[in-house]
Amino acid sequence: CHVxxxxxxxxxxxxxxxxxxxxxxGSFTCGARIEWLRANRGMGEAEACxxxxxxxxxxxxxxxxxxxxxAAAKLVPSFVWAxxxxxxxxxxxxxxxxxxxSFDDVYDTSVEACKERCASRLACVAIEHHTYTxxxxxxxxxxxxxxxxxxxxxxxxxxxxxxxxxRPAPLPPPPxxxxxxx
Numbered sequence: 001c002h003v004x005x006x007x008x009x010x011x012x013x014x015x016x017x018x019x020x021x022x023x024x025x026g027s028f029t030c031g032a033r034i035e036w037l038r039a040n041r042g043m044g045e046a047e048a049c050x051x052x053x054x055x056x057x058x059x060x061x062x063x064x065x066x067x068x069x070x071a072a073a074k075l076v077p078s079f080v081w082a083x084x085x086x087x088x089x090x091x092x093x094x095x096x097x098x099x100x101x102s103f104d105d106v107y108d109t110s111v112e113a114c115k116e117r118c119a120s121r122l123a124c125v126a127i128e129h130h131t132y133t134x135x136x137x138x139x140x141x142x143x144x145x146x147x148x149x150x151x152x153x154x155x156x157x158x159x160x161x162x163x164x165x166x167r168p169a170p171l172p173p174p175p176x177x178x179x180x181x182x
Contacts, residue, residue, distance in 0.1 A: 008034075008049040012064035021057040022106045030061035059116040079119050081163040084126070084150045091153030093128040093146055093162040101148030103128070107140060111161060114143035118165055126150040126164040133158050 017031030028036075030052060037048040046066050053064035083089035095101040106117060111129045118124035128144035153162035 008045060008053075008064050009066055012049065012053075016061065016063035019060050021052070021060040022109075023056075023104060027107075030057065030064055033057070033061070034064065058120045059113065079115075080166040081115060081127075082166050084152050084162060084164050088153055089161055089163055091155045091162055092160050093126050093144070093150040094152045094154055095148050096151045101146055101150065103144040103146040103148075106143040106145065109141060109143045114145075115163070117143065118145050121145060123147045124165065126162065129161045129163075130156075131159040 017029060017034075019030050020027050021030055021033060022028075033052045033056075034045075034048045037043045037051060038045065041048075043051065049064050049066055053061040054066070058065065084093065093101070093103075106114065109117070111127075114127045114129050118127045124145045124147060126146040128146065130142040130144075132138055132140050132142070150162065150164055
């Protein structure tokens with residue numbers, strides 16, 4: 001696949017292009033998403049790489065951002081995650097009206113990857129992470145990326161975690177200044 005060459009950069013390897021990026025429209029590889037934009041939206045290679053790897057899927061496809069994975073990772077802010085309203089985090093996320101709100105699903109991902117996906121999306125305000133322990137989904141996980149304000153968590157029959165994206169984590173203090181020399 002030719003997207004591994006510049007301008008996507010040397011970090012956009014075959015392995016990076018084969019990583020799956022899942023969203024409401026389905027699960028497709030980073031390479032397939034880049035190629036689709038080029039073929040169907042008339043984007044150039046650099047523009048398609050930036051859109052997929054630098055904007056829409058920096059966690060999954062960041063290695064194909066024109067500036068590479070390190071630059072894409074810097075674009076994803078770090079947040080403090082807490083239970084809704086500072087309360088419990090065990091349970092399914094609910095809005096003030098008691099509804100589920102609007103969200104997108106991503107399957108078979110860890111809690112940390114779920115947080116990273118939410119952190120990289122401006123509209124995402126909370127995550128709900130399910131770990132299925134029985135039935136046809138046993139052993140699978142589901143990440144919900146919530147767009148509506150979440151105010152509480154309600155218990156379910158299987159393990160589920162509801163965390164709201166509170167605020168950027170504080171930056172570490174700067175190093176002390178060296179002593180002045182005269």
